[in-house]
Amino acid sequence: MSGEQELGITESKEHSPGEWYAEVVQKAGLADYAPMGGFIVTRPRGYAIWERIQNNLDGWFKNTGVQNAYFPLFIPESYLEKEKDVVEGFDPEVAWVTHGGHDELEERLAVRPTSESIIAPFMAQWTRSHRDLPMRLNQWCSVVRWEATETKPFFRTKEFLWQEGHTAHADEDGAWEETMTRLDQYARLYEEVMAMPPLKGRKPPHDKFPGAHTTTTIETLMPDGKTVQAATSHYLGTSFGEAFDITYADADEEENTAHTTSWGLSWRAMGALIMTHSDDQGLVLPPALAPDQVVVVPIWQEDNKDEVIDYAADLAAELDEDGVRVELDDREHRNPGFKYNEHELHGVPLRVEIGPHEVEDGEATLVHRPDGETETVDRDGIADTVTDHLDTVHAKLYADAEETLEGEIREAESREEILGTIGQHGGYVKCGWCGDEDCEEPIKDAIAAEIVMVPLDRDEEPIHDDCAICGEDAEETAYFAKSY
Amino acid sequence: MSGEQELGITESKEHSPGEWYAEVVQKAGLADYAPMGGFIVTRPRGYAIWERIQNNLDGWFKNTGVQNAYFPLFIPESYLEKEKDVVEGFDPEVAWVTHGGHDELEERLAVRPTSESIIAPFMAQWTRSHRDLPMRLNQWCSVVRWEATETKPFFRTKEFLWQEGHTAHADEDGAWEETMTRLDQYARLYEEVMAMPPLKGRKPPHDKFPGAHTTTTIETLMPDGKTVQAATSHYLGTSFGEAFDITYADADEEENTAHTTSWGLSWRAMGALIMTHSDDQGLVLPPALAPDQVVVVPIWQEDNKDEVIDYAADLAAELDEDGVRVELDDREHRNPGFKYNEHELHGVPLRVEIGPHEVEDGEATLVHRPDGETETVDRDGIADTVTDHLDTVHAKLYADAEETLEGEIREAESREEILGTIGQHGGYVKCGWCGDEDCEEPIKDAIAAEIVMVPLDRDEEPIHDDCAICGEDAEETAYFAKSY
Ligand SMILES: [Zn+2]
Ligand SMILES: [Zn+2]
Numbered sequence: 014m015s016g017e018q019e020l021g022i023t024e025s026k027e028h029s030p031g032e033w034y035a036e037v038v039q040k041a042g043l044a045d046y047a048p049m050g051g052f053i054v055t056r057p058r059g060y061a062i063w064e065r066i067q068n069n070l071d072g073w074f075k076n077t078g079v080q081n082a083y084f085p086l087f088i089p090e091s092y093l094e095k096e097k098d099v100v101e102g103f104d105p106e107v108a109w110v111t112h113g114g115h116d117e118l119e120e121r122l123a124v125r126p127t128s129e130s131i132i133a134p135f136m137a138q139w140t141r142s143h144r145d146l147p148m149r150l151n152q153w154c155s156v157v158r159w160e161a162t163e164t165k166p167f168f169r170t171k172e173f174l175w176q177e178g179h180t181a182h183a184d185e186d187g188a189w190e191e192t193m194t195r196l197d198q199y200a201r202l203y204e205e206v207m208a209m210p211p212l213k214g215r216k217p218p219h220d221k222f223p224g225a226h227t228t229t230t231i232e233t234l235m236p237d238g239k240t241v242q243a244a245t246s247h248y249l250g251t252s253f254g255e256a257f258d259i260t261y262a263d264a265d266e267e268e269n270t271a272h273t274t275s276w277g278l279s280w281r282a283m284g285a286l287i288m289t290h291s292d293d294q295g296l297v298l299p300p301a302l303a304p305d306q307v308v309v310v311p312i313w314q315e316d317n318k319d320e321v322i323d324y325a326a327d328l329a330a331e332l333d334e335d336g337v338r339v340e341l342d343d344r345e346h347r348n349p350g351f352k353y354n355e356h357e358l359h360g361v362p363l364r365v366e367i368g369p370h371e372v373e374d375g376e377a378t379l380v381h382r383p384d385g386e387t388e389t390v391d392r393d394g395i396a397d398t399v400t401d402h403l404d405t406v407h408a409k410l411y412a413d414a415e416e417t418l419e420g421e422i423r424e425a426e427s428r429e430e431i432l433g434t435i436g437q438h439g440g441y442v443k444c445g446w447c448g449d450e451d452c453e454e455p456i457k458d459a460i461a462a463e464i465v466m467v468p469l470d471r472d473e474e475p476i477h478d479d480c481a482i483c484g485e486d487a488e489e490t491a492y493f494a495k496s497y
Numbered sequence: 498m499s500g501e502q503e504l505g506i507t508e509s510k511e512h513s514p515g516e517w518y519a520e521v522v523q524k525a526g527l528a529d530y531a532p533m534g535g536f537i538v539t540r541p542r543g544y545a546i547w548e549r550i551q552n553n554l555d556g557w558f559k560n561t562g563v564q565n566a567y568f569p570l571f572i573p574e575s576y577l578e579k580e581k582d583v584v585e586g587f588d589p590e591v592a593w594v595t596h597g598g599h600d601e602l603e604e605r606l607a608v609r610p611t612s613e614s615i616i617a618p619f620m621a622q623w624t625r626s627h628r629d630l631p632m633r634l635n636q637w638c639s640v641v642r643w644e645a646t647e648t649k650p651f652f653r654t655k656e657f658l659w660q661e662g663h664t665a666h667a668d669e670d671g672a673w674e675e676t677m678t679r680l681d682q683y684a685r686l687y688e689e690v691m692a693m694p695p696l697k698g699r700k701p702p703h704d705k706f707p708g709a710h711t712t713t714t715i716e717t718l719m720p721d722g723k724t725v726q727a728a729t730s731h732y733l734g735t736s737f738g739e740a741f742d743i744t745y746a747d748a749d750e751e752e753n754t755a756h757t758t759s760w761g762l763s764w765r766a767m768g769a770l771i772m773t774h775s776d777d778q779g780l781v782l783p784p785a786l787a788p789d790q791v792v793v794v795p796i797w798q799e800d801n802k803d804e805v806i807d808y809a810a811d812l813a814a815e816l817d818e819d820g821v822r823v824e825l826d827d828r829e830h831r832n833p834g835f836k837y838n839e840h841e842l843h844g845v846p847l848r849v850e851i852g853p854h855e856v857e858d859g860e861a862t863l864v865h866r867p868d869g870e871t872e873t874v875d876r877d878g879i880a881d882t883v884t885d886h887l888d889t890v891h892a893k894l895y896a897d898a899e900e901t902l903e904g905e906i907r908e909a910e911s912r913e914e915i916l917g918t919i920g921q922h923g924g925y926v927k928c929g930w931c932g933d934e935d936c937e938e939p940i941k942d943a944i945a946a947e948i949v950m951v952p953l954d955r956d957e958e959p960i961h962d963d964c965a966i967c968g969e970d971a972e973e974t975a976y977f978a979k980s981y
């Protein structure tokens with residue numbers, strides 16, 4: 014690193030969001046491109062964010078009866094084929110292992126694109142009695158899908174990190190409750206940890222996970238007006254239970270088919286996070302996910318160096334003892350301006366500036382990363398004050414994103430209005446919909462916007478009486494949007 | 498599960514250790530065999546042990562400057578070839594991905610067998626100045642090595658879980674200190690968490706990691722007299738630095754080559770753990786790794802059912818509040834004998850029995866899993882008492898393993914004596930060694946025992962003046978043993 018030129022973000026979030034995103038990811042040290050197209054290297058600052066997402070979710074999962082397990086990386090072709098029989102339209106583009114050492118394999122092995130087809134047969138084996146249910150398994154792993162698209166770190170990569178939960182239940186009620194529990198936990202992650210307002214909904218029937226009875230989704234809106242499918246939770250009905258013989262003896266010794274669910278969240282969540290909060294100075298992170306929550310920067314002259322640094326070090330130590338993730342930046346070879354820029358680039362939520370004035374007055378100056386708001390506060394009680402300010406930073410990020418979202422859900426009553434509104438503003442357009450996939454086509458063809466969700470509640474009345482496209486009776490409300 | 502017959506271990510640890518091990522792993526619910534030879538499914542009870550191993554090590558790593566990262570699952574063939582140039586003898590048997598979707602790839606991709614060849618080029622890119630050093634990266638992941646051997650869960654599998662640490666340092670001192678720090682952390686894991694006495698040593702030069710300057714090892718002795726290489730930490734010198742151009746500008750702006758290390762521990766540690774402590778009743782686990790540390794079993798008659806169960810539930814709740822991982826087993830459809838067997842099979846370190854006598858006298862009966870030792874204790878202060886007993890269980894396991902180890906290190910002064918001693922007793926035989934690989938051959942050929950380590954300290958005097966095999970001057974002490 015040889016200077017500010019190299020350090021700073023040069024692209025504009027507003028005018029070239031794609032280039033800006035790529036620059037933030039690389040210059041903030043989150044990820045680099047791997048030599049093979051479609052793959053990335055997740056650097057420590059990026060991986061630390063993923064670990065915090067994991068820790069939050071994993072704790073909630075475990076508190077609600079989920080157990081982690083680990084299934085093989087490879088799935089025999091015949092197992093994938095079996096899934097094909099079950100679920101129409103399942104034809105994953107996968108990476109195939111054909112050779113082990115110097116020998117060709119008798120049967121090709123797929124690098125897992127998702128693990129239903131290897132997990133379900135084992136669930137069948139482990140599920141004998143109603144006492145074995147509910148069975149709730151989860152694994153944190155990487156999956157590979159050989160899609161030929163341009164690489165966009167965390168959004169579009171051939172290999173990505175995720176968790177996949179797979180559960181079996183005695184009946185529909187249990188399985189539906191499970192589906193909702195996980196959807197709610199994903200929503201909680203977005204709200205409480207990532208400072209992003211989630212929309213909860215169902216995917217339209219033609220866009221369900223193959224074989225699912227119902228696919229529920231968390232959608233989050235990006236600043237460029239596109240939506241991101243930010244997590245999904247599927248109620249699979251008995252389709253997998255029947256196909257893979259996941260049956261159990263009930264209390265009367267009668268054999269029944271289990272109802273299953275699956276649910277997943279990938280590192281795409283990180284992509285949505287970066288895209289939502291960051292700006293032309295670089296990364297912006299909510300305090301819950303920031304590797305460093307606070308940086309303390311002492312600003313000294315030769316004649317007051319020792320006392321300024323001691324004061325700053327003492328303050329940092331107090332924050333550290335209180336459980337705040339804090340860094341003291343007392344590097345000699347960098348000036349304060351350089352340090353400010355660097356920590357802004359890295360997304361440290363709160364900066365504490367300590368100069369001779371702060372030392373003299375027993376104070377500290379706090380600067381919020383998202384908006385530069387500055388406040389000078391008492392040194393006494395600094396840990397509580399800093400914690401309050403971190404909460405404020407989270408609240409600001411959330412409020413900003415919520416305000417954006419609220420202005421970006423519009424209504425339309427005709428095909429032209431849908432096209433015009435999304436064309437001009439982006440965001441979501443809701444309208445009456447007859448339920449026919451054909452009515453999505455003209456919108457998709459014209460502006461590549463789709464029905465990204467319908468309301469979670471099946472009984473909710475459609476907002477308009479008629480389908481905005483064909484004019485037939487509306488069955489539900491469709492949310493059209495462009496999608497990542 | 499339909500009864501005690503199916504539940505219990507039928508093989509003998511002493512007489513058929515291989516079959517016994519496989520039975521314990523499956524019946525205790527740790528792992529199942531996957532449909533493809535060489536792969537296993539790690540079930541929740543097994544994965545929970547691995548997670549606790551991870552959590553311990555990961556915390557120590559982070560406290561000593563290590564950052565986690567994630568590198569791609571696949572490595573282009575040309576990258577692996579480059580490593581071949583560097584390190585003589587490196588020719589891994591790997592799984593090759595040749596097709597993505599319906600297309601053949603231009604360049605084959607190896608499923609990572611280890612990640613040096615993909616991590617080193619990035620370290621080179623990120624290392625500019627001495628201020629970037631030390632750089633300490635670690636990843637938790639799975640690796641694949643296509644070795645055609647019989648599957649033995651956690652010991653021999655084509656895919657296995659591990660962590661691989663990779664670090665770069667300005668000089669030999671820094672890199673050597675790193676190598677020792679990680680070796681000591683592995684030793685600590687074995688002692689404090691796994692209740693197993695580790696031997697620390699160096700691999701003989703002919704058995705180093707290819708390209709390494711020094712390979713250090715943790716060896717642990719199994720009850721059948723064979724040793725397990727239980728973790729390794731390599732000082733790589735500048736060989737990888739030179740091959741991959743990991744250089745840095747020092748304080749005088751002079752370009753230098755970094756010294757690197759790598760170090761790893763795999764789920765083989767779990768295999769060694771199971772093999773060491775378990776018995777003909779099933780799994781035995783040290784309290785630090787047990788998913789459930791304590792099971793409370795109420796033993797009631799119809800006329801005292803409520804008070805016995807309430808008393809037991811209250812006691813379990815108190816343990817839980819104190820941070821003990823406790824399960825209350827109040828299942829109606831199982832009798833106490835069945836429950837005892839099941840929890841013994843699963844390796845729960847401590848059983849608390851609560852019958853009408855315990856309720857009447859304000860007591861609780863504690864039973865240690867490893868040896869069945871039973872003590873009736875006061876209900877008051879139960880959390881402290883239980884914690885003490887858990888410590889005692891750990892100490893017992895450690896003392897047993899240590900006693901075994903101490904009796905199993907013998908000396909020999911001739912080839913015949915080495916062969917006879919290992920042939921009769923197994924264990925380690927130490928002897929003078931000239932340092933020539935040729936002197937290992939006759940032992941290897943005759944009884945498949947090898948030099949599994951030499952002392953960590955290069956300056957340590959050999960125990961005998963002469964090499965036990967060729968009679969030339971001894972350079973160091975060799976430890977011969979059969980190995981997993
Ligand atoms: Zn319509
Ligand atoms: Zn010799």
